[in-house]
Amino acid sequence: MSIQAKKGLKTVKQLFVNETYELIHIYVGYSQIKSTAPHPFWVEGKGWVEAGNLLEGDKVKLYSGEVLEIKEIRRERLEEPVKTYNFEVEDWHTYLVSENNVLVHNAGSKKCPLKFSFKSNKSNAGNNNVKSKLRDSRTINFSQKSIDSKFSDGTNIKDTIYRLKNDPSYAEKMEPIRIVKYKDLPADVQQKLASQNVGKHTVFTLDNRRLYAARKAKVKVNTRWATPEEIQNFATVKRFTTINGGKMPEVRW
Numbered sequence: 325m326s327i328q329a330k331k332g333l334k335t336v337k338q339l340f341v342n343e344t345y346e347l348i349h350i351y352v353g354y355s356q357i358k359s360t361a362p363h364p365f366w367v368e369g370k371g372w373v374e375a376g377n378l379l380e381g382d383k384v385k386l387y388s389g390e391v392l393e394i395k396e397i398r399r400e401r402l403e404e405p406v407k408t409y410n411f412e413v414e415d416w417h418t419y420l421v422s423e424n425n426v427l428v429h430n431a432g433s434k435k436c437p438l439k440f441s442f443k444s445n446k447s448n449a450g451n452n453n454v455k456s457k458l459r460d461s462r463t464i465n466f467s468q469k470s471i472d473s474k475f476s477d478g479t480n481i482k483d484t485i486y487r488l489k490n491d492p493s494y495a496e497k498m499e500p501i502r503i504v505k506y507k508d509l510p511a512d513v514q515q516k517l518a519s520q521n522v523g524k525h526t527v528f529t530l531d532n533r534r535l536y537a538a539r540k541a542k543v544k545v546n547t548r549w550a551t552p553e554e555i556q557n558f559a560t561v562k563r564f565t566t567i568n569g570g571k572m573p574e575v576r577w
Contacts, residue, residue: 343405348375349398351497352384360408396497400477456500461538461545464503465570467528467563471536473577481537481575488541495543501531502550504559513564520569528570530558536573 342360350357350365359365361376366385373382383391473481487494506514506526517526529535530550538545550559566573 342408344408345402345405347400347402347406348378349396349400349499350375350378350394351396351398352394353392356499398477402476456546456548458495458544459503459547461535461543463527464501464535464545464547465522465526465528465566466532466535466573467530467559467566467570468532468573469565469567470574470576471532473575475533481533484534484537485540488537488543492541492543495538495546498534498546500546500548501529501534502554502558503527503529503547504550504555508555509559509564510555510561512561513559516561516564517566517569520567522569526570528559528564530554530563532573536575539572 344360346361348359348361350359359375361374363375364372365375365378367373367378368383368385368391370382378394378397380394380397382394384394385391471481475481475484504527506517506522506524506528509517509528529547535545
């Protein structure tokens, strides 16, 4: 099988909006692509392969003709459904995703949507001003007084700590934690934290479990600044439950 190396602007004929309870996280190069299980990717030597059937080590096709190996695949089961988007393109049935220009198929159907949320060490496709960076995990404070011992995909936090200890480079592959400066928090949250003797230059996380894992493993943590929308939705008095200025939370085992 072969593909045509053509690139151009085409009219979007139809947009499909759906919901899913499961996402496939595909780590390629410096990018993370979030996809639904049915969405086809072009794999060297195999042709079109649905995301749910991709394997670590598979080599996906790029627009340049090169191939990149899939470093890691992670399934995430969600408690609440998220919206996903796919579109039908005039004449062509393929398009490129992430900064690596990975070739995917739109399949002309609403059954295989792709969630457009590409995170990498260079940029976020939805917002080129959002960049991720490895930081000393000890310089970031927690926003919650307690956390669950399992991630949303069922992974135990102990397993993540173990992996980070044995492979510190894994920190770069992890989805960045969202961080926010004290001065950028809503006024009511600032007031709550001020009573806990929090300094004005303190940085907090909105993703406490990944920060906890990095702290325990004594490694750096991948971070990015939270967007204004994320601060509005997640940096609330209800969610900022810390009672000690953001020190280590208790874990609900």
